[in-house]
Amino acid sequence: MQNSPGIAALALSLLIATLGPAAAAAARRAQPPPATDEQIAVQLRDTALAGQNVAMDWVSELTTRFGPRPAGSDNERQAAEWAAARLKELGFSNVHIESFPLTAWVRGVESAQIVAPVAQPLVVAALGESPPTPAGGVEGDVVIYPTFADLKAAPSGSLPGKIAFVAARTVRTQDGAGYGAAVEARSDGPAEAAKRGAIAFVLRSVGTDSNRLAHTGTTSYVDGRVAIPAFALAAPDADQIERLAALGGKVRIRLSSSASYVRDAHSQNVVADVPGRVHPDEIVLLGAHLDSWDQGTGAIDDGTGTAIITAAAKLILDVPERVPRRTVRVVLFGSEEVAQPVAPFGAFGGHSYADNHKAELARHALAGESDFGTDRVYSVALPVGVVKGDFAATVQRVLQPIGVLPAREPARHAGTDVAPTIEAGVPAFALLQDGSQYFDIHHTANDTLDKVDREQLDQNVAAWAALVWLAADGEVDFRSKAPGP
């Protein structure tokens, strides 16, 4: 920590009192200039990197106290109340909870078995929002489609009484492109299978691991609902069905789920500010989500995101030299995981925030989100107007030493929660994390605190604190579409 301006001013007063005005003027000339934004950014970066930040404690306490935090659950609400109290304790301003209604989906008891040729248990997870099976389950012969395109190419009415199985694998990539390519089957598979008469839909988990843990995730409503029961198979179980089919003969399975819906549930966003000293109405928005899937404890999705942005904002709040010109706002969103286009089915925190703060959005300077686990940030994407020029050059000088390179493309998206805000015209930034391992754990019971690497977490906080400081204490217009000098 450097000396604060307050102490320097006090020393100067003492000098005037002691030595008289002429000596004081000389001393004033000798006083070092105020720290530059870049100097403070470097100092924030290095403080975070040294582990002097609240991220690890935050994610540990959040996931330990409240465990899974599915949208609309008591655990999610209790976590939000805890978060608001903790943000107040940390010294944030304007801390409050914004509640919104939704229809909550609740996993029931679920099971699956191969029933022929030889009885074997299967590991499955019902997909979020998918309806229960009848009591006793549904049973049918499996029809295997190597890809989702193969299922979509199947004739209408070709699957009466059958269970459609999309066996496509998720490609491991650093940037999450593998997930993007695979997830369409999860979102749209039940509707496509139902159209062809299937009684249920299963897919190989959208994930890159080979654990006996299925990756859940939401599936899309069509006409206000998911048409048929839908499940993800753990990767080894998908392998098993494919190998059994290759040995010859039909594979018959039974699927059971007692999932249910709670139509009068609520979720909530938690808002907390570091008010700007010059332009308090210009907001740099930092988002992450407090809800999680129900199988794990939401450590990497998205406990660490909430920890990273909170820890970064807290470091900025504690900068001894000055608070930033603009307001830094932390929003811990609710109900990210079940986002659906039509409220109140899966209404989500991102829409609620953009609706509640519609009048302020024109003054939002910038928005970003941390929702990609806890692996290292390797790239920074900035709004198109600032990808060249002084701001980008400063960012590069501060972040490249911790392994963060300029992105190849300007930021256009930043995350699901802030998407409605960005669609309303707020410029986006993104600190891109290495997702090579993320989809080993994502949306599974394995999403627990032990998967969080402390050094990686600190590097994330370092990148966020430094970049957000530069954006908030500067006066750069991120909305400018003009290329920089």
Next chain:
Amino acid sequence: MQNSPGIAALALSLLIATLGPAAAAAARRAQPPPATDEQIAVQLRDTALAGQNVAMDWVSELTTRFGPRPAGSDNERQAAEWAAARLKELGFSNVHIESFPLTAWVRGVESAQIVAPVAQPLVVAALGESPPTPAGGVEGDVVIYPTFADLKAAPSGSLPGKIAFVAARTVRTQDGAGYGAAVEARSDGPAEAAKRGAIAFVLRSVGTDSNRLAHTGTTSYVDGRVAIPAFALAAPDADQIERLAALGGKVRIRLSSSASYVRDAHSQNVVADVPGRVHPDEIVLLGAHLDSWDQGTGAIDDGTGTAIITAAAKLILDVPERVPRRTVRVVLFGSEEVAQPVAPFGAFGGHSYADNHKAELARHALAGESDFGTDRVYSVALPVGVVKGDFAATVQRVLQPIGVLPAREPARHAGTDVAPTIEAGVPAFALLQDGSQYFDIHHTANDTLDKVDREQLDQNVAAWAALVWLAADGEVDFRSKAPGP
């Protein structure tokens, strides 16, 4: 493959017919000497290493067709019938099934939750042989013991209405010593907790991973039963309870299991021979077990063991030059996992074999077992009488090139299944595998075929085929206690 002796003899006959006796005698003198044991061992090793062996197909088909094969189950019996049929197809002699009675333990529906301070699900597995809870489960405050010694030091009557939790971690080691040190809590924990009035017993899984998958395993009978319901917690769930307790206040959990016993069940051993050409009554016994825990498909425990010994024996059966002097016997044991001292509770295949073959054991030359997964063999342990001398030197020349060093100690044990045979005086050998990763998967749902590495499997078959050939085609007396020359 080299030319067979049959083809060489045919060529010699043709020479005699064509050139007359004098030229034939010259040709006979020029004929190469028969292959030495060491040459054939090298050839077996390299054939196996090149992937020309049945191990991968065996373990793939076994685990795919029959899935989990718990002791006394239909799946175990069907797997044994399949194995016997396949061993006959492969050309083995004396293939038969030896059945024996046991009381089978059957996992039911099980669940666990933290009920206070905040409701959270827990991942558990009932320990094998442990009794069910009452319907609705048992609920109590958790008392945490950092080690099993701490529980044993607790006063009698100190745990009324409580749930005892032993939180000790399993140390990762190459040789399995970490498992040995941790497993006592699993075996004896329920009895020690019950003595002190506990209503249930839980322990951190005996395992080295951090997946949300609990490691089951059998627990010991005292007076013919396990006293109280007993469960293993997945490692992250054990962490969670410890962290919650550290945050202050009581942690209360509920445990439920509908496990049951089947008192008129049967298991079975499958026996198959490569009959010796000189001493058919001298048996080199190769053991592994066909049964598995019920959560996975028993790929590494012990599908690969059965595959390794079957593939090694099949290579020996197919040696073109000659069959070995002694009989090579493959025994695929049943009911290894629930071994208990008192039959018929958890009677097991190892006892059944030693009983059924009591009269033959004095002529068993040597016995070994493959039951430690599929990682590479790194060491070979021989009976005390042959750890020095020509046999050991030959073994070293053949196995060191594939990474197998002489063990520091002579072999005294070889595995659970062959233990009764070895206790009856049969000398043991052991091909020691790297167990550093084994306890990540052991006794969990993750024990599936995808965890099997083909190259490691082939190296195991290579070591087994070469060593067993040297033992079976030689005339070394492995019972000799005299140190070698």
